[in-house]
Amino acid sequence: MLAVATGFQELPRSTLCERDEQIDQLILLQNLSKDKLAQAIAGCDLDPAILREGKEGLFEERYYGSIFPTADPYYYLVRYWVMDYVSYSSRGYPERAYAKWLVLNFVWSKISPLLRSKARIERLGQDWEQNHNSVYYLWKMSIAVYLAALRFYRQKRGKGAKATDVSTFFRRRKLPAAFTKFWNSKANNQRATFQKHLKKFEQALNEDTD
Numbered sequence: 594m595l596a597v598a599t600g601f602q603e604l605p606r607s608t609l610c611e612r613d614e615q616i617d618q619l620i621l622l623q624n625l626s627k628d629k630l631a632q633a634i635a636g637c638d639l640d641p642a643i644l645r646e647g648k649e650g651l652f653e654e655r656y657y658g659s660i661f662p663t664a665d666p667y668y669y670l671v672r673y674w675v676m677d678y679v680s681y682s683s684r685g686y687p688e689r690a691y692a693k694w695l696v697l698n699f700v701w702s703k704i705s706p707l708l709r710s711k712a713r714i715e716r717l718g719q720d721w722e723q724n725h726n727s728v729y730y731l732w733k734m735s736i737a738v739y740l741a742a743l744r745f746y747r748q749k750r751g752k753g754a755k756a757t758d759v760s761t762f763f764r765r766r767k768l769p770a771a772f773t774k775f776w777n778s779k780a781n782n783q784r785a786t787f788q789k790h791l792k793k794f795e796q797a798l799n800e801d802t803d
Contacts, residue, residue: 611664612661612663612664613661615664615666616630616661616664616669619666619669619670623670625673628648628651629673629676630669630673631648631651631652631660631661632644632648632651632676633669633672633673633675633676633697634660634661634669634672635651635656635659635660636672636676636679636693636694636697636698636701637672637675637676637697637698637701637705638659638660638672638701639656639659639660640698640766640767640768640769641694641695641697641698641763641768641769642694642763642764642765642766642767642768643656644694645694645763645764646764667711667714670714670718671708671714671717671718672701674717674718674721674728675697675700675701675704675731676697677721678721678728678731678732678735679693679696679697679700679731679735680693681732681735682696682732682735682736682739683696683735683739686739688743688759689739689743691759691760691762691763692739692742692743692746692759692763694763695742695763695768695769695772696735696738696739696742698769699738699742699769699772699773699776700731700734700735700738702769703734703787703791704731704734704791704794707794707795707798708798713798713799716797716798716799716800717798720797726797726800727794727797727798729797730790730791730793730794730797731794733786733790734787734790734791734794737783737786737787737790738783738787740783741772741775741776741781741782741783741784741787742772743759744775744780744781744782744783745771745772745775745776745781746759746762746763748775748780749762749771749775750762
């Protein structure tokens with residue numbers, strides 16, 4: 594069973610210090626890096642281009658409240674677990690590293706509706722700890738999105754001397770909307786594979802939770 598506290602709500606301004614103390618306790622308890630935790634939240638919820646600007650900026654006032662809005666540990670852990678497997682899916686493929694934040698943002702947009710109950714989040718956490726079941730399908734979904742993202746890049750980068758390199762391309766703002774349009778187009782050959790694994794992911798989350 595995951596050693597996390599429950600029952601927290603978004604905190605008013607008067608208790609921001611208490612929120613930060615709860616977050617620090619979570620980081621210590623789960624042996625996490627606050628930098629990586631911030632990246633996980635921002636990668637799921639903010640424009641991926643912000644992540645490509647560097648992790649230091651995530652702690653600036655303009656982003657901090659969006660990244661750390663609550664003391665609820667499940668809010669942070671579920672995003673961290675998803676980022677972990679999206680990152681794992683990029684290992685050994687240098688080009689995928691540039692697309693990671695776009696891929697994380699997209700994967701989260703598709704699976705977050707399935708992760709609104711405590712039971713399902715705990716199921717994902719148990720599978721993450723044991724490295725099997727639902728996270729296997731999360732890994733397979735991530736691979737499909739990486740393949741689509743790089744196909745999207747090659748279609749949109751331009752040609753010849755004016756072609757945009759992969760690093761610069763994935764620094765562009767508002768890429769998620771353009772990628773979603775590509776994802777739903779005939780040019781994307783990964784949609785059926787993704788949907789197959791998404792269905793199996795949901796089935797795995799439902800084991801022992803109904």
